[in-house]
Amino acid sequence: MPDTITKLTYQTFQQGKSSFALGHKTISNRLKSLVFPLRQQNSNNWNPELIFKIQQSMQELLDADWEDSERGVYPAEILFDNPWLDFFSYYPALCLDMAGVWDRMHKRQYQAFSSEIDKEGYPSYYLQNFHHQTDGYLSEMSANLYDLQVELLFNGTADAMRRRILKPLKEGLSKLLPKDQKPRVLDIACGTGRTLKFIRAALPKASLFGVDLSPAYLRKANELLSQMPGVLPQLIQANGEKLPFRDNYFQATTNVFLFHELPHFARQRVINEAFRVTQPGGVFIMCDSIQAVDSPEMMPAMKGFSSIFHEPYYKHYITDDLVKRLEEAGFVDVSTTNHFMSKYWVARKPESVEG
Numbered sequence: 001m002p003d004t005i006t007k008l009t010y011q012t013f014q015q016g017k018s019s020f021a022l023g024h025k026t027i028s029n030r031l032k033s034l035v036f037p038l039r040q041q042n043s044n045n046w047n048p049e050l051i052f053k054i055q056q057s058m059q060e061l062l063d064a065d066w067e068d069s070e071r072g073v074y075p076a077e078i079l080f081d082n083p084w085l086d087f088f089s090y091y092p093a094l095c096l097d098m099a100g101v102w103d104r105m106h107k108r109q110y111q112a113f114s115s116e117i118d119k120e121g122y123p124s125y126y127l128q129n130f131h132h133q134t135d136g137y138l139s140e141m142s143a144n145l146y147d148l149q150v151e152l153l154f155n156g157t158a159d160a161m162r163r164r165i166l167k168p169l170k171e172g173l174s175k176l177l178p179k180d181q182k183p184r185v186l187d188i189a190c191g192t193g194r195t196l197k198f199i200r201a202a203l204p205k206a207s208l209f210g211v212d213l214s215p216a217y218l219r220k221a222n223e224l225l226s227q228m229p230g231v232l233p234q235l236i237q238a239n240g241e242k243l244p245f246r247d248n249y250f251q252a253t254t255n256v257f258l259f260h261e262l263p264h265f266a267r268q269r270v271i272n273e274a275f276r277v278t279q280p281g282g283v284f285i286m287c288d289s290i291q292a293v294d295s296p297e298m299m300p301a302m303k304g305f306s307s308i309f310h311e312p313y314y315k316h317y318i319t320d321d322l323v324k325r326l327e328e329a330g331f332v333d334v335s336t337t338n339h340f341m342s343k344y345w346v347a348r349k350p351e352s353v354e355g
């Protein structure tokens with residue numbers, strides 16, 4: 001396909017996802033206000049200038065996504081990757097689940113789990129209905145609905161934000177390894193495996209590993225990743241605070257959308273563990289929500305996000321100095337960038353580590 005046609009197709013594809021998400025949110029908010037008319041509704045101060053700025057940064061994100069594929073960071077096909085089967089199978093379930101979600105929101109129930117969910121062995125901070133999700137991260141249905149929910153939340157841009165880790169990842173690896181050598185890459189809190197899928201597309205020969213606390217999400221990741229050519233990534237149920245790998249094992253470690261869901265002490269421990277398992281000279285790349293310093297005008301929306309979406313650690317996260325945490329762990333050359341609603345930290349483990 002000539003480039004201009006591919007680019008137009010990509011823009012139309014993204015426009016379609018965005019319109020669908022906006023339509024879904026409009027209808028579901030109206031329904032919610034019919035069911036719970038007395039409850040105060042989300043009243044963010046979305047002034048026209050802010051809306052314009054948000055639309056502009058969304059467009060810049062999509063431009064960056066397109067440009068990275070054009071530069072060969074990853075193949076163009078990946079731009080159109082969408083879990084269609086899941087979409088058609090689970091969108092009705094997502095709609096049916098909404099009544100239960102609103103009921104829990106109304107009753108302010110934030111740690112409600114079905115009786116058959118085994119809650120043993122998880123850190124207490126994890127046992128939450130993050131984003132009011134039914135059964136938190138601990139059921140098959142939650143794993144089936146998760147990608148769809150994130151796409152709706154970010155108006156169809158979640159994958160474009162995940163893919164922004166790929167350029168710094170490849171750059172970091174190219175400084176470290178000869179071209180023909182296969183890197184080992186770990187994605188911490190891999191969830192349903194979408195980031196690993198994109199890393200596989202960008203680095204077809206890499207040995208990939210993923211850890212997550214949720215067995216249901218790991219099963220979902222396995223389902224997704226086993227459809228891809230190449231060696232299946234190794235998926236392990238583990239806490240990012242205590243990684244089951246030896247020191248210096250990986251040339252690169254990544255994580256996407258994890259840190260805002262961790263209390264501050266766990267954030268530092270995950271960073272310390274990422275440092276331990278990364279090879280000297282290797283890179284650690286994190287992607288998560290923007291923070292207060294990045295966009296002060298978004299502060300009212302960020303504060304609202306914490307309570308409206310039940311994100312109990314988000315308020316602390318948006319003011320947490322993660323550069324300092326990375327440096328405290330021993331990382332150097334820490335740089336940060338923003339794309340739309342997300343922020344990226346790229347850090348390097350020094351060649352010689354003292355102690």
Ligand SMILES: C[S@@+](CC[C@H](N)C(=O)[O-])C[C@H]1O[C@@H](n2cnc3c(N)ncnc32)[C@H](O)[C@@H]1O
Nearest residue numbers: 137189190191212213214217238239240256257
């Ligand atoms: C918001 S989701 C992000 C998932 C995925 N990285 C993505 O891009 O969609 C957060 C994930 O972190 C996992 N998680 C939370 N705390 C964890 C921890 N301490 N160790 C490992 N995984 C954790 C959850 O099970 C969930 O899959």
